[in-house]
Amino acid sequence: MISVNKIFYALSILLLCNSAAYSQDSFDEQYNYAQSLFNEENYFDAVTEFKRLLFFDMSEQYSFSANKMIGLSHKQGAKFSDAIRYLTLAKIQATTSIDIYNCRIEIIKINILRRTISKALSLLDSLSNDPGFRINIDEINYWRGWAYIFSDDWEKASQSFALIDSNHFLTTFCDSVDNDLYSVTLAKVLSHIPGLGHFYTGEYLSGLLSIGWNVLWGYITVNSFVEDRVFDGLMVGSLLWWRFYSGNLQNAEKFALQKNLEKTNSALRFLQNNFQGERP
Amino acid sequence: MQSKLILLFLFLISSSAFSQLDQFKWKEAFISYEKPSEFRDREYSFDSENPFDFIKKSFANAYWFFISDVDGDNCPFRPSCSSFFMQSINETDIFQASMMFFDRFTRDMNFTKALSNYPKVKSGYYYDPPQNYTLNRSKIRYLPSTYVVDE
Amino acid sequence: MIKIIFNLILIASTIFSQTDSFNFQSPHNIKLFADYLFCEGDYLRAAEEYEKISTISDDTINFKIMISYSEIGLYQQSNLKYKFQPNSLLTNDARRLFIKNLFLDSPDSYYEKTGSELFPFQLDSLSLNYRNKLISISFLFSSVENIPAEEILYPFELQERKIILSFYDQKKDPSYKSPLLAGVFSTIVPGTGKMYVGEWGDGITAFLITSLFAFLAYDNFKAHHNTRAWIFSGLGAFFYGGNIYGSVAAAQIFKARIDFEFNDGLKLYLEQQNYFLPEYDFCK
Numbered sequence: 001m002i003s004v005n006k007i008f009y010a011l012s013i014l015l016l017c018n019s020a021a022y023s024q025d026s027f028d029e030q031y032n033y034a035q036s037l038f039n040e041e042n043y044f045d046a047v048t049e050f051k052r053l054l055f056f057d058m059s060e061q062y063s064f065s066a067n068k069m070i071g072l073s074h075k076q077g078a079k080f081s082d083a084i085r086y087l088t089l090a091k092i093q094a095t096t097s098i099d100i101y102n103c104r105i106e107i108i109k110i111n112i113l114r115r116t117i118s119k120a121l122s123l124l125d126s127l128s129n130d131p132g133f134r135i136n137i138d139e140i141n142y143w144r145g146w147a148y149i150f151s152d153d154w155e156k157a158s159q160s161f162a163l164i165d166s167n168h169f170l171t172t173f174c175d176s177v178d179n180d181l182y183s184v185t186l187a188k189v190l191s192h193i194p195g196l197g198h199f200y201t202g203e204y205l206s207g208l209l210s211i212g213w214n215v216l217w218g219y220i221t222v223n224s225f226v227e228d229r230v231f232d233g234l235m236v237g238s239l240l241w242w243r244f245y246s247g248n249l250q251n252a253e254k255f256a257l258q259k260n261l262e263k264t265n266s267a268l269r270f271l272q273n274n275f276q277g278e279r280p
Numbered sequence: 281m282q283s284k285l286i287l288l289f290l291f292l293i294s295s296s297a298f299s300q301l302d303q304f305k306w307k308e309a310f311i312s313y314e315k316p317s318e319f320r321d322r323e324y325s326f327d328s329e330n331p332f333d334f335i336k337k338s339f340a341n342a343y344w345f346f347i348s349d350v351d352g353d354n355c356p357f358r359p360s361c362s363s364f365f366m367q368s369i370n371e372t373d374i375f376q377a378s379m380m381f382f383d384r385f386t387r388d389m390n391f392t393k394a395l396s397n398y399p400k401v402k403s404g405y406y407y408d409p410p411q412n413y414t415l416n417r418s419k420i421r422y423l424p425s426t427y428v429v430d431e
Numbered sequence: 432m433i434k435i436i437f438n439l440i441l442i443a444s445t446i447f448s449q450t451d452s453f454n455f456q457s458p459h460n461i462k463l464f465a466d467y468l469f470c471e472g473d474y475l476r477a478a479e480e481y482e483k484i485s486t487i488s489d490d491t492i493n494f495k496i497m498i499s500y501s502e503i504g505l506y507q508q509s510n511l512k513y514k515f516q517p518n519s520l521l522t523n524d525a526r527r528l529f530i531k532n533l534f535l536d537s538p539d540s541y542y543e544k545t546g547s548e549l550f551p552f553q554l555d556s557l558s559l560n561y562r563n564k565l566i567s568i569s570f571l572f573s574s575v576e577n578i579p580a581e582e583i584l585y586p587f588e589l590q591e592r593k594i595i596l597s598f599y600d601q602k603k604d605p606s607y608k609s610p611l612l613a614g615v616f617s618t619i620v621p622g623t624g625k626m627y628v629g630e631w632g633d634g635i636t637a638f639l640i641t642s643l644f645a646f647l648a649y650d651n652f653k654a655h656h657n658t659r660a661w662i663f664s665g666l667g668a669f670f671y672g673g674n675i676y677g678s679v680a681a682a683q684i685f686k687a688r689i690d691f692e693f694n695d696g697l698k699l700y701l702e703q704q705n706y707f708l709p710e711y712d713f714c715k
Contacts (some may be wrong), residue, residue, distance in 0.1 A: 026452040048476050052455055055464050078309035150313070209350045225357040247352025254353075258319050258342055268313040302475045303503045383680065386640055388454025392632035397688065413680045414688075422687035 026055065031062055034069065043073040063093040068103060075106070080114040099134055108143055109280040117151040138164045145170060146280055149271070150263055154178035169277070177267045187256035188249065197252025201259055210248040217241035318403050320360075322349070340366050357398075358405040361388060368410040371419075380413045399427040458484045461491070461630035470714035474499040485512075490521045495713065497528050506532035513551055524711070525611055526550075526558040531706050534565040560586050564707055567595070571602055591707075600699055605689050610682035617678035621671055624678025628685045635676040644670055 034049035050066040050073070057063065071086035084107055090102035104127055111120035124147065127133050128140045145160035151211065158174035165171065182201055191197025194214040198207030217240045224233030324341050328334040342360065348362055355361050364384050369376035387393065387408075398406035407429045411419045424431065454460060464484050465480035474657065478499035481492050493514055500509035510532045515522045533549065534541045545566070547554070551710045563586035570578055583599050617624030622638030625631075644667030651660035701707075 026455070030455050041308050043308060044302075046380065048479070051468070051473075051476070052464050055467050056453065056460065075308045076308045078311050079306070096308075152315070206350065209346065213350055243351050243354070247350055247354070250352035251350070254439065258317075259316060260318060265314040268315070272313040301503060303470065305475070361638065361709060376676075378669065379673050379676035380680075382669045383677030386637045386673060386677065387633050387671060388635040390632045395632060396630065412471070412684055413677070415676075415680060417683055417687070420683060422684065422691045424691070430662045 016034070016130065027057060031065070034066070038073060041076070043076045046070075047073045049264055060093070064090050064095065064099055067093060068099075068106075071103075071106065075110055075113075080110050083110050101127075101133055101136060105139070105143065112143070112147050112150050112280045114148055117147050120147045138279055142278070143280075149174065149268070150280075152260075154181070154264070154267075173267070173271075177264065180263055181260045182256040184253055184256045184260070187252045191249050191252030194245065194248045197248070198255060201252070201255040203251075203255050206251065208257070210244070210251065213244040214241070214248060231240075311328070336366070336369060355388065356393065356406055357384070357388065357408045358401050358403075359409065361385060362412050368413075371410055371414050380410060383413065384408070397425045399423040399425055399429055401429045416429075465492075465495075466713070469495055469499065471503075474502045478503075490515055490519045490525075491713075494521045494525050494528070497525060497532075498711070501528060501532050501535070504535075508534045515552075517552070522552075523555075523557050524708075526552055527561045527708055528554075530558060530562050531708065534569065534706075538569055539572040539574075542566045542573060542575070561707065568697070568701065571595075571598055572694060591704075594700065598693075598700070601693055604687075605693065607686045607689060608682045610679045613678040613682040614615060614675050617675045621674045624675065625681050628678065628681045630681050633677070633681070637670070637677070641667060641671050641674055 030049065030053045034046050034053060037043075037046035037049055047070050050070045053062050054066045054070075057066070067086045067090035071083045071090060074080070074083035087103050087107050087110070091100055091107070094100045094103060106122065108120050108123045108127075111117070111123065121144065124140055124144045128137060133140070141163045141168060144255050145157045145164075148154070148157035148160060154174045154177045158171050158178060161168045161171040161174060187197040189197075190200050195207035195211035198210055199205070217236060221233050221237040221241050224230070224236060228245050322344050324344070326334060326337050326341070328337050343362055348360075357364070359367060359383065361384055365377060365381040368380040371377075372380070381396075387396075390396070393406065398408055401407050407423070409421075411421065461480055461484050465477050465484075468474075468477035468480060478496050481496045481499065485492055485496060493512060496512045500506075500512065510529050513525060513529050515525045519525075529550070529552075533544055547632070550558075552558075567583045567586060570583060580596065580599055580603075584595055587595050613624035613627050615624070616627050617637070621641040622634035622636070625634035625637060627634075644663050648660050648663040648667055651657075651663060689713045
């Protein structure tokens with residue numbers, strides 16, 4: 001026969017365990033449910049469920065985490081203004097410096113993605129000037145490098161990554177992209193001699209055409225003045241020769257910019273699809 | 281703590297004014313890193329339905345290749361004057377298209393066109409489609425000067 | 432004895448902790464959350480939440496679903512949610528919202544939608560009057576002409592009539608410019624047709640260019656440079672023809688601009704008046 005004491009202790013343990021199991025917070029369940037929607041990439045519904053959690057969370061226990069997840073959900077939907085709004089709310093509600101820091105980094109990443117680079121850089125500057133985040137200086141420089149990548153300043157991007165590690169993959173990658181680009185200033189300067197700017201950027205046919213037109217109209221203009229046909233000279237010189245000469249200057253710059261855009265987009269495509277490290 | 285609450289309150293007031301009105305259940309969006317190209321791509325094909333089209337396209341391609349692409353970006357309008365002429369021929373006939381072209385050229389020469397009521401495209405050019413000038417009222421689509429057209 | 436009391440306490444605490452769990456999906460809590468979303472302007476989410484509990488015969492919820500879909504431009508979907516008994520407190524508001532949705536779906540052809548089969552309810556005097564107001568507004572948006580003023584004004588209150596009358600007057604007598612006159616002006620003096628339409632810059636430019644080519648043609652004919660003279664004459668003729676054509680086209684575009692600004696102004700007025708509906712105080 002089992003003793004009464006043993007029955008008592010068994011019952012006590014059973015009831016205690018039961019009590020513990022049932023006191024698992026249903027708010028935790030709601031949070032986990034919302035999180036699962038986020039993980040399944042069902043972002044719209046995830047936002048709904050996190051908002052539901054926030055609405056009923058009188059103790060504001062989930063304010064930080066729910067607002068952060070709402071912000072990240074909006075980021076996935078490319079709704080950047082809303083994303084920043086909720087991440088800022090999360091930052092205000094954050095209780096630890098790590099949480100504040102993470103929110104600020106997420107906001108910076110969104111500014112990089114939507115190409116508001118000056119805002120991203122000023123936020124990075126304020127982070128690096130904050131003595132509380134000195135230990136995160138490598139990560140701050142990392143995102144500064146990404147900000148420069150998105151603003152097409154590959155030289156400064158390389159310099160930012162070099163502050164982390166001179167042999168960092170992105171240091172050498174940005175260097176190679178920068179070295180591969182055409183100098184727009186040089187193209188413009190060279191193009192003062194018609195066609196030369198075109199040759200610099202590899203547009204040989206266009207360069208030859210430009211030379212041809214400029215020589216033709218130049219000859220006609222000069223010839224007109226030589227033959228005392230001043231009005232004809234002025235008309236040809238201003239309406240035709242100047243048009244093709246300024247067109248030559250414009251096109252040299254345009255070709256340099258166009259070719260550079262192709263190269264930088266190719267680099268950005270690689271970073272988006274093949275780069276294994278952290279990306280915005 | 282008090283300043284945090286004030287900040288939160290002010291932020292909620294200001295940010296709710298700018299919240300987006302969702303009209304459908306949005307999904308994950310693809311956010312491309314690539315920068316969109318602002319450069320115009322010419323359509324140099326000779327695709328045509330009849331000999332007249334082929335002749336028209338040949339002249340257009342020759343003009344674009346030998347002259348327009350060499351003398352720089354001089355037209356402040358989109359579509360450009362040559363494209364305007366080509367589209368006008370498609371909309372009407374060669375004679376009416378010529379009238380439309382010379383009218384367009386005159387408006388191009390107007391130094392005060394910034395004061396006119398042209399809407400703009402994203403790249404900053406004035407939007408001036410030939411459909412507004414066919415004398416067919418049903419084709420006219422008026423847009424105010426504050427409007428920005430998706431090119 | 433002590434052990435029995437201890438176990439009773441434990442049983443009570445277990446029961447208590449069970450009742451402490453919060454049901455997010457209870458109808459009451461869904462409604463609370465939906466009301467919050469509605470007042471925040473998150474209408475799509477609010478509509479979804481209200482739909483979960485719309486089986487409950489609560490006319491306020493049904494009405495809020497209608498409002499939510501209407502606010503995000505889903506007018507037909509809003510009207511599909513009309514389920515009101517004639518004696519409900521919100522029936523009049525729901526009927527007017529139904530009529531407003533029909534109007535917003537196609538403002539310029541709403542006046543054609545007069546069939547009673549369009550309405551899942553009998554039009555009472557209030558709804559009828561509201562419908563007639565929107566029919567009048569629809570006439571103002573449409574291209575229908577020669578409607579007497581009384582026919583447009585009769586459904587409106589006295590204070591509304593003044594403004595509706597001003598829109599009517601604008602519609603009846605718009606400040607269009609005649610394309611024929613514009614063409615004639617430009618034929619006589621190049622560029623004046625465009626100036627008549629208000630395009631002063633284009634008009635002066637057309638005048639200067641046509642004059643320049645005319646002068647160049649004349650000057651070259653005078654100097655017996657016939658080839659050049661004919662080239663300038665040809666170009667001058669094309670610019671002259673283009674100037675006349677452009678003046679006619681400019682007058683047509685001017686008309687389109689007047690119509691656009693009229694419609695814009697009317698839409699703004701309707702929005703300011705909340706489409707002649709009362710402001711609902713669900714969020715106060």
